[in-house]
Amino acid sequence: MTRLGVVLLVVGLAYPFLVYFGLQILPAGFIAIGLFVLLALRLAFSRKPDSFNTLPYLIAALVLLILAARSPMVGLKAYPVLLSLALGAGFAYSLIRPPTVIEQIARIHHPDLPLSVNSYLRKVTIAWLMFFLINAALSAATAMSGSLKLWTLYNGFISYIAMGVMFAGEFLIRQVVHQRIRRAA
Template identity: 40%
Template sequence: MKHIFRGILITFFVLYPFIVGWSLSHGQFVWVSGLLVVLGIVRLMSAKKDPMLPLTGLAILCGGLSLILKEHAWLKLYPVGMSLGALLIFALTLYKPPSMIERFARLVEPDLTESGVQWTRKVTMVWCVFFSLNATIALATVFAPTQFWVIYNGCVSYVLMGLLFLGEFILRKRHQRLNQTNS
């Protein structure tokens, strides 16, 4: 049951821009606001230790403000807040190591070399730049027609994240290979 609920949450948040886009085009943003609050509260209450958990509060805040103020712009601001929140979380790990990417890397490779630690720190910085740019673009789309908001926040930003993730994976493997031959 826990896995089914987690799957529902992930699906909702991945499809969020499309759900919001549909609801706005049909004048039905109130139910999305309520759903965002409810799913945020349920995730907050059921989640274990997760470094990204503070972003759940953002879902509750945006959905709640949308309901209270009867203003759909709060729903469109959610991706901006997600990027800014991720930026803050990733950046804080640069000041209080291990860096976020090092934490992820150690899940697969617990005995990360010192050069691997340096590499993951640099990659965390790259993700911080990405989240800054993504938040800026997402904010610009809030003031654009809804279809631009949906296209960027529902497709383009995911593709960019995927490309960054894939590029980092390929470069990390190359970096590891070069460091093994130099040792």
């Protein structure tokens, strides 16, 4: 990952806090412009600009542009919701048009996986789809609560903890699945 990629990742992860503290000194419209610049840079420096990986950012950018034109604050708070929905859409699409996102990732690291694990990989894809939908719903609830502090706490901290728990749980289950595959081979 390039330095710019690292900076964009850090800024993206810190986004809720940047919004919270930025609104203390800047108008919402100015911060919304910053969000669009962030999304534009993310798309411009994507390794595969024509890949499905950029689609969630394109969808989020388009919807945010429309929302922010009407109300910059709504656009700012909608970003985590739209990103979760767009990522969920990517996972859902891969369930309809396999291979699933999780299978693609798994086969990068383990190209010799037997086809028998596809059922497990599909279940993991469904689990992540459910995670993104629940995360989008909770993000939307915090956005509509009217509390910028609650929105920042959930979207800048709690959602990351939940994602970490999801990764850790899936990692532990994956170790059991790998042991079963080795025993069966």
